[in-house]
Amino acid sequence: MPETSTATPxxxxxxxxxxxxxxxxxxxxxxxxxxxxxxxPTADExxxxxxxxxxxxxxxxxxxxxxxxxxCRVVRAVNFERGPTRYCPNQKPHAHFHDEQTGSTHDIxxxxxxxxxxxxxxxxxxxANSVEIIFRGKxxx
Amino acid sequence: MPETSTATPxxxxxxxxxxxxxxxxxxxxxxxxxxxxxxxPTADExxxxxxxxxxxxxxxxxxxxxxxxxxCRVVRAVNFERGPTRYCPNQKPHAHFHDEQTGSTHDIxxxxxxxxxxxxxxxxxxxANSVEIIFRGKxxx
DNA sequence: GTGAGATTTAGAATTATTCCAATAAACTAA
DNA sequence: TTAGTTTATTGGAATAATTCTAAATCTCAC
Numbered sequence: 001m002p003e004t005s006t007a008t009p010x011x012x013x014x015x016x017x018x019x020x021x022x023x024x025x026x027x028x029x030x031x032x033x034x035x036x037x038x039x040x041p042t043a044d045e046x047x048x049x050x051x052x053x054x055x056x057x058x059x060x061x062x063x064x065x066x067x068x069x070x071x072c073r074v075v076r077a078v079n080f081e082r083g084p085t086r087y088c089p090n091q092k093p094h095a096h097f098h099d100e101q102t103g104s105t106h107d108i109x110x111x112x113x114x115x116x117x118x119x120x121x122x123x124x125x126x127x128a129n130s131v132e133i134i135f136r137g138k139x140x141x
Numbered sequence: 142m143p144e145t146s147t148a149t150p151x152x153x154x155x156x157x158x159x160x161x162x163x164x165x166x167x168x169x170x171x172x173x174x175x176x177x178x179x180x181x182p183t184a185d186e187x188x189x190x191x192x193x194x195x196x197x198x199x200x201x202x203x204x205x206x207x208x209x210x211x212x213c214r215v216v217r218a219v220n221f222e223r224g225p226t227r228y229c230p231n232q233k234p235h236a237h238f239h240d241e242q243t244g245s246t247h248d249i250x251x252x253x254x255x256x257x258x259x260x261x262x263x264x265x266x267x268x269a270n271s272v273e274i275i276f277r278g279k280x281x282x
Numbered sequence: 283g284t285g286a287g288a289t290t291t292a293g294a295a296t297t298a299t300t301c302c303a304a305t306a307a308a309c310t311a312a
Numbered sequence: 313t314t315a316g317t318t319t320a321t322t323g324g325a326a327t328a329a330t331t332c333t334a335a336a337t338c339t340c341a342c
Contacts, residue, residue: 024289058291063330079220084329097267111262118259118274121252125281126238133259134273140266165320199322225298
């Protein structure tokens with residue numbers, strides 16, 4: 001697994017505060033669950049994991065928390081294909097490798113400068129603030 | 142708009158035949174509709190356009206036809222974000238630029254070799270058969 | 283401790299897509 | 313052609329993912 005760069009649980013509260021948002025137990029738990037198992041879970045999967053520790057939480061809250069974390073940029077929402085959105089707490093620039101056999105997704109570290117280099121293919125008049133790269137294929141198991 | 146490389150309406154019938162599939166009026170019309178306006182429409186949008194020319198077609202058939210065309214590789218299904226799948230008849234290797242202001246999507250031609258170059262960042266054991274690149278930002282209008 | 287605003291909650295509503303069973307169309311072999 | 317088989321289309325029901333809504337709860341500043 002690549003080295004990862006993420007907000008820590010401690011800094012989450014601060015990041016939220018900077019956006020005028022509160023660090024609620026639900027938000028913290030959802031974030032910690034994402035950190036604990038970095039397998040790009042869907043909202044439903046996050047809900048199941050979170051529920052084990054906080055049985056009263058609702059699915060709507062999980063959606064709300066995930067959306068909040070995405071807004072604060074401590075979590076990335078990922079959409080490869082038809083199907084539910086997946087969530088990723090890795091904030092380091094990285095690509096995704098989607099293993100077509102297993103359906104699993106791996107983070108791929110990007111060499112510094114690659115994204116800028118890729119941006120140079122854009123014609124005049126296009127100003128990209130983000131670049132996403134998705135590989136599909138077979139990974140050694 | 143970048144130059145595009147697509148199956149022609151004429152060759153569609155042959156491509157389908159190669160997969161043991163029939164060139165039905167519905168499949169041909171769906172494909173022609175995609176060629177006519179290359180704005181990455183959703184299935185619903187395709188349905189609306191197709192219906193204007195063939196009022197009896199059903200939404201299920203539009204989904205079926207799109208899926209068939211994707212299987213035959215004459216159409217690409219694109220998923221950027223939460224929301225319906227979009228369809229693109231451009232078979233030339235290209236990236237997508239998603240204009241966050243307008244919500245529209247532009248095809249970006251790729252210089253030869255770029256995809257192979259990007260693949261070189263993959264660690265040992267990863268074998269990608271496709272690479273997708275998505276830009277997000279602002280395009281000059 | 284009160285009031286304002288933020289957050290959570292459960293369930294209803296919506297959206298996108300797939301499934302299903304019946305009909306229709308096209309192809310094959312006699 | 314014509315019966316038989318396979319393939320495709322159709323409309324509606326079913327499912328899946330997400331968003332909405334309105335009420336209850338919590339938190340913070342005063």
